[in-house]
Amino acid sequence: AQSVTQLDSHVSVSEGTPVLLRCNYSSSYSPSLFWYVQHPNKGLQLLLKYTSAATLVKGINGFEAEFKKSETSFHLTKPSAHMSDAAEYFCVVSNDNTDKLIFGTGTRLQVFP
Amino acid sequence: KAGVTQTPRYLIKTRGQQVTLSCSPISGHRSVSWYQQTPGQGLQFLFEYFSETQRNKGNFPGRFSGRQFSNSRSEMNVSTLELGDSALYLCASRTDPNTEAFFGQGTRLTVV
Numbered sequence: 001a002q003s004v005t006q007l008d009s010h011v012s013v014s015e016g017t018p019v020l021l022r023c024n025y026s027s028s029y030s031p032s033l034f035w036y037v038q039h040p041n042k043g044l045q046l047l048l049k050y051t052s053a054a055t056l057v058k059g060i061n062g063f064e065a066e067f068k069k070s071e072t073s074f075h076l077t078k079p080s081a082h083m084s085d086a087a088e089y090f091c092v093v094s095n096d097n098t099d100k101l102i103f104g105t106g107t108r109l110q111v112f113p
Numbered sequence: 114k115a116g117v118t119q120t121p122r123y124l125i126k127t128r129g130q131q132v133t134l135s136c137s138p139i140s141g142h143r144s145v146s147w148y149q150q151t152p153g154q155g156l157q158f159l160f161e162y163f164s165e166t167q168r169n170k171g172n173f174p175g176r177f178s179g180r181q182f183s184n185s186r187s188e189m190n191v192s193t194l195e196l197g198d199s200a201l202y203l204c205a206s207r208t209d210p211n212t213e214a215f216f217g218q219g220t221r222l223t224v225v
Contacts, residue, residue, distance in 0.1 A: 034213060043117070043203055043216035090156065099210035100169050101146070103156040 002027045004091045006104035014112050019078040021107045023091030026072060032094035033074045034101075035065055039087045047089075050074060061085070086111045115140065117206050117217035125223045131192040134220045138185050138206030144168070145187040146214065147179060150201040159202075162187055163210055194224045 007022040025031055030052045036044040048059025055067045065076045074091060091104040118137040126132050138145050146169075147159040158171040162181035179189045185206075191198055201221050205214035 032211070036216075041221075043119075043218045044205075046213055046215065049213050094211065098169050100158055100161065101205075101214060102158075103148075105155050 002031065002093045002095050002102050004093045004102060004104040006091050006107050008107050009105065010108045010110065012110040012112065013081045015083055016080050019081045019085065019109065021076040021089050021109065023074045023076065023104060024072050025074060025093050027093060033067065034092040035059065035063070035076050036090045036092060037087045038090065044090065047076070081111045083111050083113065085109060117204055117215055119204050119217035119220050121220060122218065123221045125225060126194050127225055128194055128196060130194050131190065132194060132222060134189045134202055136187045136189070136204030136217060138187070139215055142206035142208050143185055144207040144210050145181055145185065146205045147187070147189050148203045148205065150203060159189065161210070168210060196224050198222065199224045
């Protein structure tokens with residue numbers, strides 16, 4: 001059965017420094033993977049998706065993620081954090097058989113000035 | 114292109130009552146999913162509808178039900194409300210079940 005594990009529940013960075021949000025997945029086949037962001041009291045916004053094309057995926061707002069099959073990882077990165085990046089981030093895998101979206105527990109990103 | 118629209122945005126209900134939440138997907142999207150988000154349990158899948166048929170169902174009691182209309186709009190109903198049903202209910206639409214999902218702003222349900 002597919003699952004995702006977000007390795008950090010909270011990450012704190014200073015504005016202008018790099019961001020790394022870690023996600024490991026388990027999947028029987030070649031998975032579809034996504035990162036979503038949720039700002040307070042808002043819905044989820046798609047940041048980027050991996051669907052077995054290029055392993056380095058570029059998303060919106062300067063975020064990118066690299067699919068590493070050997071490490072079963074799909075970490076989210078950004079070279080320089082902005083105050084507006086403070087939010088909750090969810091790593092998501094799509095179930096192979098049912099296409100259900102399986103969410104990680106989320107990582108809360110704090111950005112300090 | 115309009116996004117996913119959920120109504121109402123906020124709702125306060127009393128224990129024992131029932132509630133109906135509405136979701137209008139992005140035009141052309143035939144798949145609608147519902148999720149419950151709480152601080153303790155995170156995001157939990159409720160059910161998914163595709164072309165008016167329930168395609169997937171999560172592990173929620175029968176008090177939670179849904180349906181989808183021919184125009185792809187979906188409703189979710191919760192009967193005999195309990196305090197623990199207080200949550201943010203999110204709706205997501207997809208063109209097909211194997212594509213990325215687009216989420217609405219959610220309906221914040223408070224049960225008192």
